[in-house]
Amino acid sequence: MTGIGQEAVTVGATFCLAEDDFIYPALRELGAVLTKGMSVKQHLLDTLKKPESMSGGRFSAHHSGDISKGIILGTYIVGSHLPIAVGVAFSLQYRGTDKVVLAFFGDGASSTGSFHSAMNYSSTMNLPLVLICINNAYALSTPLRFQMKIPDVYKRAEGYGMEGVCVDGQDVCEVVDVVDRAVKKARAGGGPTLVECKTYRFRGHSESHDFDDGRPPEELKSWRAKDPLVIYRQFLVSNDQIKKETLQRIEKEVEREVSDGVEYAFSAPDLTPDKEAIYKYLSAEDAEQERNI
Ligand SMILES: Cc1ncc(C[n+]2csc(CCOP(=O)(O)OP(=O)(O)O)c2C)c(N)n1
Numbered sequence: 501m502t503g504i505g506q507e508a509v510t511v512g513a514t515f516c517l518a519e520d521d522f523i524y525p526a527l528r529e530l531g532a533v534l535t536k537g538m539s540v541k542q543h544l545l546d547t548l549k550k551p552e553s554m555s556g557g558r559f560s561a562h563h564s565g566d567i568s569k570g571i572i573l574g575t576y577i578v579g580s581h582l583p584i585a586v587g588v589a590f591s592l593q594y595r596g597t598d599k600v601v602l603a604f605f606g607d608g609a610s611s612t613g614s615f616h617s618a619m620n621y622s623s624t625m626n627l628p629l630v631l632i633c634i635n636n637a638y639a640l641s642t643p644l645r646f647q648m649k650i651p652d653v654y655k656r657a658e659g660y661g662m663e664g665v666c667v668d669g670q671d672v673c674e675v676v677d678v679v680d681r682a683v684k685k686a687r688a689g690g691g692p693t694l695v696e697c698k699t700y701r702f703r704g705h706s707e708s709h710d711f712d713d714g715r716p717p718e719e720l721k722s723w724r725a726k727d728p729l730v731i732y733r734q735f736l737v738s739n740d741q742i743k744k745e746t747l748q749r750i751e752k753e754v755e756r757e758v759s760d761g762v763e764y765a766f767s768a769p770d771l772t773p774d775k776e777a778i779y780k781y782l783s784a785e786d787a788e789q790e791r792n793i
């Protein structure tokens with residue numbers, strides 16, 4: 501599952517966090533995961549279910565986590581991670597820390613009961629949580645208007661006494677500006693904020709789905725003209741924020757990191773199915789023994 505077209509949200513929002521804060525990705529937040537410190541190599545080893553990966557091949561292709569980097573492992577059921585994010589935020593508050601949780605979810609997830617419980621409880625308890633709704637206008641092939649009566653997710657915040665803000669999800673500067681304020685507010689004890697980022701995914705729901713998932717081609721074309729990477733590149737160059745050579749050097753470094761990661765992960769040994777290993781980590785005891793807790 502890709503988040504191509506949505507990078508300004510995932511990268512921009514995560515950029516606002518400190519190293520010891522937490523993110524809770526939903527299903528297409530690779531930009532957030534990489535920004536929080538996971539390497540391309542580590543991510544691909546998990547995606548390809550290699551035994552050398554952190555999970556030993558247990559994570560799915562679109563869920564990976566690394567709690568040592570503050571990346572909480574995702575869940576499969578849409579919206580179900582939000583009450584867990586609330587639990588993490590509650591724990592951080594209860595223990596007197598000033599850490600913050602940033603939870604990502606889609607427009608579809610905002611119509612689940614889990615979302616509404618998370619909104620109500622986090623607002624009532626003033627928890628250090630920032631809820632980032634990535635509104636890409638579709639939940640799989642269901643357009644927004646077929647799953648909710650109002651066009652704006654951020655307005656749902658009012659019903660819970662929470663601040664709700666809407667941003668242009670193609671503009672990384674706007675995302676950083678708004679999320680940075682929400683993070684600072686949460687850190688200072690000001691409670692949660694719902695930030696709705698209007699964006700669009702440039703590819704199909706998943707790479708195994710038919711690319712043509714019913715979205716009008718002209719709609720896709722108009723959003724593609726608002727590619728967040730192109731917009732930010734233009735901003736940097738036209739405002740003399742960065743030298744062209746520096747930008748090219750960074751792009752080369754990124755390309756090298758990706759190709760090194762691809763080469764390493766694809767040539768790493770494959771998993772040999774092991775019947776006994778199926779039952780490993782089904783209880784907390786296993787994990788505790790392994791980590792000597
Ligand atoms: C409760 C539940 N229903 C259906 C699915 C199948 N499913 C996986 S992702 C998805 C779409 C979610 O839409 P949204 O929350 O808008 O996120 P997006 O895919 O747009 O990023 C669906 C229906 C699921 N995993 N869980």
Ligand SMILES: [Mg+2]
Pocket residue numbers: 606607608634635636637638639640
């Ligand atoms: Mg969606």
